[in-house]
Amino acid sequence: MNQKLALSDDILMQVEKPARYIGNEYNAVYKDLSRVKVRFAMCFPDVYEIGMSHLGIQILYDMFNSMEDVWCERVYSPWVDLDRIMRREHIPLFALESQDPIRDFDFLGITLQYEMCYTNILQVLDLSGIPLLARERGDESPIVIGGGPCAYNPEPIADFFDLFYIGEGETRYRELLDLYKDCRDRGLGRREFLCRAGKLPGIYAPGFYRALYREDGTLQSFLPTLEGMPRVIRKELEPHVSECSYPLKPVVPYLKIAQDRVVLEIQRGCIRGCRFCQAGQLYRPVRERDPEVLKRYALAMLENTGQEEITLSSLSSSDYSRLPELMDFLVRECGKKHINISLPSLRVDAFSLDVMSKVQDVRKSSLTFAPEAGSQRLRDVINKGLTREDILQGAALAFRGGWTRVKLYFMLGLPTETEDDMRGIAELSNDIAAAFFDEVPKDKRVNGRVQIVTSTSFFVPKPFTPFQWARQCTKEEFLEKAYFTRKAISEQHNQKSIKYNYHETDASVLEGALARGDRRLSRVIQKVYEKGCFYDAWSEYFRYDAWLEAFEECGLTLDFYTSRERGEDELFPWDFIDCGVTREFLWREWQKALEGKVSPNCKQQCQGCGAARFGCGICVEPHRENRTGEI
Amino acid sequence: MKIRIKFQKSGPLRFIGHLDVMRFFQKAIRRAGLDIVYTGGFSPHQIMTFAAPLGVGLESEGEYMDIELASAPGSRELTERLNAASVPGIRILSARLLPREAGNAMASVAAAGYTVCFRPGREPEAAWREGVEKFLDREAIPVQKETKKGISTVDLRPGIFRFSCQGNGVYMLLDASSAGNIKPQTVMAAYLESLGGSLQENALSITRLEIYTWAGEAGERHLVPLEEIGQEIPPEGIPGENTEEGPGAEAEAGDSLGTSAAGEAGNPPVTAGEKPGDTLESSLKSSLESSLENNSPENSAEDSLEAPAGDRPGDRP
Numbered sequence: 001m002n003q004k005l006a007l008s009d010d011i012l013m014q015v016e017k018p019a020r021y022i023g024n025e026y027n028a029v030y031k032d033l034s035r036v037k038v039r040f041a042m043c044f045p046d047v048y049e050i051g052m053s054h055l056g057i058q059i060l061y062d063m064f065n066s067m068e069d070v071w072c073e074r075v076y077s078p079w080v081d082l083d084r085i086m087r088r089e090h091i092p093l094f095a096l097e098s099q100d101p102i103r104d105f106d107f108l109g110i111t112l113q114y115e116m117c118y119t120n121i122l123q124v125l126d127l128s129g130i131p132l133l134a135r136e137r138g139d140e141s142p143i144v145i146g147g148g149p150c151a152y153n154p155e156p157i158a159d160f161f162d163l164f165y166i167g168e169g170e171t172r173y174r175e176l177l178d179l180y181k182d183c184r185d186r187g188l189g190r191r192e193f194l195c196r197a198g199k200l201p202g203i204y205a206p207g208f209y210r211a212l213y214r215e216d217g218t219l220q221s222f223l224p225t226l227e228g229m230p231r232v233i234r235k236e237l238e239p240h241v242s243e244c245s246y247p248l249k250p251v252v253p254y255l256k257i258a259q260d261r262v263v264l265e266i267q268r269g270c271i272r273g274c275r276f277c278q279a280g281q282l283y284r285p286v287r288e289r290d291p292e293v294l295k296r297y298a299l300a301m302l303e304n305t306g307q308e309e310i311t312l313s314s315l316s317s318s319d320y321s322r323l324p325e326l327m328d329f330l331v332r333e334c335g336k337k338h339i340n341i342s343l344p345s346l347r348v349d350a351f352s353l354d355v356m357s358k359v360q361d362v363r364k365s366s367l368t369f370a371p372e373a374g375s376q377r378l379r380d381v382i383n384k385g386l387t388r389e390d391i392l393q394g395a396a397l398a399f400r401g402g403w404t405r406v407k408l409y410f411m412l413g414l415p416t417e418t419e420d421d422m423r424g425i426a427e428l429s430n431d432i433a434a435a436f437f438d439e440v441p442k443d444k445r446v447n448g449r450v451q452i453v454t455s456t457s458f459f460v461p462k463p464f465t466p467f468q469w470a471r472q473c474t475k476e477e478f479l480e481k482a483y484f485t486r487k488a489i490s491e492q493h494n495q496k497s498i499k500y501n502y503h504e505t506d507a508s509v510l511e512g513a514l515a516r517g518d519r520r521l522s523r524v525i526q527k528v529y530e531k532g533c534f535y536d537a538w539s540e541y542f543r544y545d546a547w548l549e550a551f552e553e554c555g556l557t558l559d560f561y562t563s564r565e566r567g568e569d570e571l572f573p574w575d576f577i578d579c580g581v582t583r584e585f586l587w588r589e590w591q592k593a594l595e596g597k598v599s600p601n602c603k604q605q606c607q608g609c610g611a612a613r614f615g616c617g618i619c620v621e622p623h624r625e626n627r628t629g630e631i
Numbered sequence: 632m633k634i635r636i637k638f639q640k641s642g643p644l645r646f647i648g649h650l651d652v653m654r655f656f657q658k659a660i661r662r663a664g665l666d667i668v669y670t671g672g673f674s675p676h677q678i679m680t681f682a683a684p685l686g687v688g689l690e691s692e693g694e695y696m697d698i699e700l701a702s703a704p705g706s707r708e709l710t711e712r713l714n715a716a717s718v719p720g721i722r723i724l725s726a727r728l729l730p731r732e733a734g735n736a737m738a739s740v741a742a743a744g745y746t747v748c749f750r751p752g753r754e755p756e757a758a759w760r761e762g763v764e765k766f767l768d769r770e771a772i773p774v775q776k777e778t779k780k781g782i783s784t785v786d787l788r789p790g791i792f793r794f795s796c797q798g799n800g801v802y803m804l805l806d807a808s809s810a811g812n813i814k815p816q817t818v819m820a821a822y823l824e825s826l827g828g829s830l831q832e833n834a835l836s837i838t839r840l841e842i843y844t845w846a847g848e849a850g851e852r853h854l855v856p857l858e859e860i861g862q863e864i865p866p867e868g869i870p871g872e873n874t875e876e877g878p879g880a881e882a883e884a885g886d887s888l889g890t891s892a893a894g895e896a897g898n899p900p901v902t903a904g905e906k907p908g909d910t911l912e913s914s915l916k917s918s919l920e921s922s923l924e925n926n927s928p929e930n931s932a933e934d935s936l937e938a939p940a941g942d943r944p945g946d947r948p
Contacts (some may be wrong), residue, residue, distance in 0.1 A: 003642050018646040254651040306658030338669050
């Protein structure tokens with residue numbers, strides 16, 4: 001145990017949840033500093049309970065700490081109460097394990113999971129005493145490296161990072177750290193290291209690139225400023241998912257965190273190709289883990305953590321070809337040990353309902369459908385292979401099985417959306433309620449009625465999706481759509497059984513600007529931070545007006561990034577990244593979307609997306625027949 | 632069968648709240664592979680009761696929880712297995728089998744002993760050791776207490792069983808029962824106020840030393856540490872009965888086994904008489920008297936932070 005604490009008792013007694021800052025959790029890794037050559041601080045720029053719930057950090061923490069010469073520690077955003085105290089008393093941000101200041105580390109790795117955390121990156125740098133701008137850092141500052149899904153368009157935060165790691169972390173970090181040690185031993189200095197790192201596969205060193213813009217604000221060119229720097233950075237990918245390292249001893253927090261359970265990642269990637277989904281494109285090709293390996297992992301992790309719940313992680317668990325076998329095993333093993341199985345969103349069918357009824361209390365749990373769009377036409381546009389019949393049949397089965405609560409997720413503002421599509425949301429919700437009254441006779445209705453919760457979020461186009469060319473709605477349009485949907489629901493026969501929620505409009509608009517933004521947004525983000533904004537992902541701290549001001553002060557507009565139509569030939573800020581899926585494929589999909597044509601999934605027929613060049617996963621393996629056949 | 636676990640909580644873990652400690656033990660018990668009994672239903676939980684929540688920021692030498700096991704290894708193995716599944720800041724000190732009729736940890740709590748020290752630089756200005764006798768001679772020590780309904784007045788005096796100066800701090804033995812629990816910081820604030828001073832913010836560093844329950848017949852009641860109610864489980868342990876499935880059946884089987892094991896060992900619930908060195912003064916009244924005796928500054932200096940030997944069952948030979 002580390003007895004040392006970076007914060008005094010006075011401070012720890014003042015702040016909410018001091019357990020966020022003291023480390024010493026079960027399975028936290030402590031090392032003898034005299035034998036450590038590289039100190040790596042791994043940061044999730046949000047509060048502890050969110051950051052600790054993230055599987056990616058546990059994977060990298062485990063991988064780094066399995067290296068003898070590396071000590072990887074964790075750091076999260078201090079909550080606003082501690083943030084105030086640290087600024088007032090000039091306390092530098094520290095890592096949880098050693099409680100040592102971050103500024104003394106060799107690396108600060110920051111995972112980029114959502115755009116709304118960008119101001120928290122600046123909070124972390126600022127509290128650490130590291131210059132916000134990469135170009136102002138000297139040899140004494142840690143190397144600041146970003147990774148994760150938002151690193152696929154790193155441009156809006158390019159000024160704050162020395163390096164970005166593009167793709168899955170399992171493959172190149174060893175090389176990067178060896179290069180670092182080598183440069184340090186030879187006294188080569190920061191710039192020289194970054195210059196060499198930028199030539200490693202998968203590593204992007206933004207300081208060696210320059211963006212030029214046309215008069216209309218669009219990107220004219222994006223090129224390296226240094227001989228030998230790659231013009232295109234290809235994402236890294238772990239081809240052998242059953243053999244790579246996996247955290248069998250994840251850190252067990254004291255606090256109740258957002259995802260307080262063992263997480264079993266059953267596959268990477270997704271066969272579906274929903275056109276709005278970024279993850280579905282970024283993580284291609286789909287690679288399944290060997291079920292025998294997963295069974296071993298599950299038992300080891302439960303034993304090593306004492307967690308009482310396990311969950312499966314993947315983009316679409318129903319598509320995992322060995323799911324029945326794995327679920328049988330888990331239900332059997334977990335039943336003996338009083339361990340809950342929390343189910344990820346499975347396609348609702350006879351199989352999943354059977355599994356769910358075994359592991360959940362039917363009366364208390366709710367079923368979730370994500371039709372995403374209200375009409376079949378619009379579901380075809382987004383390539384969501386879920387039909388009205390699938391949904392109604394699934395709901396009918398569920399109602400007969402005793403479920404009375406259903407959650408429905410939709411998006412508003414999808415490309416080509418009309419009033420009919422929005423009305424479709426109301427009608428589908430109504431039809432599901434009607435199915436309950438048809439299926440369940442009066443005397444068997446446990447709570448008397450059915451509860452449908454219909455939620456809509458606002459569609460945000462993301463890079464590397466067929467919708468990267470699409471126009472995003474304005475705030476006003478979003479609001480109108482939400483009101484229209486609410487009214488349409490109130491006109492339904494079963495409206496008393498339907499509850500309607502919609503997401504915040506402001507945050508969706510800003511998320512859109514940051515997602516498809518360019519390098520000029522770094523200045524906007526810095527200005528907003530200097531106005532005192534961070535924790536933008538928390539609605540109570542998000543200040544839309546401050547963001548609007550900052551855009552204006554930088555001579556930029558939100559509309560340029562969000563509601564502008566983009567042409568076929570426009571050069572995008574993220575085009576220098578090769579994520580495996582080609583731009584030609586994405587354009588083809590965009591055109592098919594506009595024609596309302598669906599594309600078959602990877603198991604049905606290869607669409608030539610480009611990911612086959614990785615030579616692994618579904619692109620090379622014989623396709624196993626899925627249990628339910630294909631829709 | 633019911634097992635009483637005594638543990639220590641120290642170092643940085645003083646900042647882990649009570650609910651988090653409970654969650655910690657639920658996981659540690661799984662890691663240790665103990666045969667704990669679960670409640671029924673769709674969200675089964677381990678049968679586990681804590682004696683008295685410890686405030687955030689306090690360390691403790693003597694925390695307690697009772698757990699229900701279907702089968703149990705010997706006390707020593709149980710302690711070792713739990714320690715192997717624990718973190719350094721939470722150390723299991725003992726694991727003892729409770730007699731069937733014993734009340735649960737929470738209901739049994741009568742009193743708790745604390746050392747209360749001033750943090751460096753936050754000692755009161757006045758000659759603060761000088762007023763103990765006068766403080767304890769008072770018929771009543773009323774203090775204002777904020778409750779959900781507003782402010783009410785509580786008399787601290789009946790709940791102060793012992794209050795003696797030692798070195799930089801005070802040893803206190805206070806009522807910790809559910810009806811009359813009082814906090815050491817409240818008592819210290821009242822004491823300093825009686826001297827015309829006041830307690831600075833976050834001035835105290837508090838360690839709970841032990842939690843006690845009443846033992847003995849009416850009229851001869853005395854306080855004993857909670858662990859004294861239980862007894863050692865022999866090294867061979869106590870097997871479970873594999874008759875029926877279900878928590879209810881397991882619990883009963885465990886209970887009867889527990890009792891018979893206790894019978895074999897020939898020990899009724901351990902009482903003060905068998906371990907004279909471990910028990911406290913025999914009644915509330917004598918506690919008070921002795922606290923007065925122990926109260927002189929000279930005495931305190933010698934004793935340093937140690938409580939009088941009789942108050943420290945942890946010190947047993």
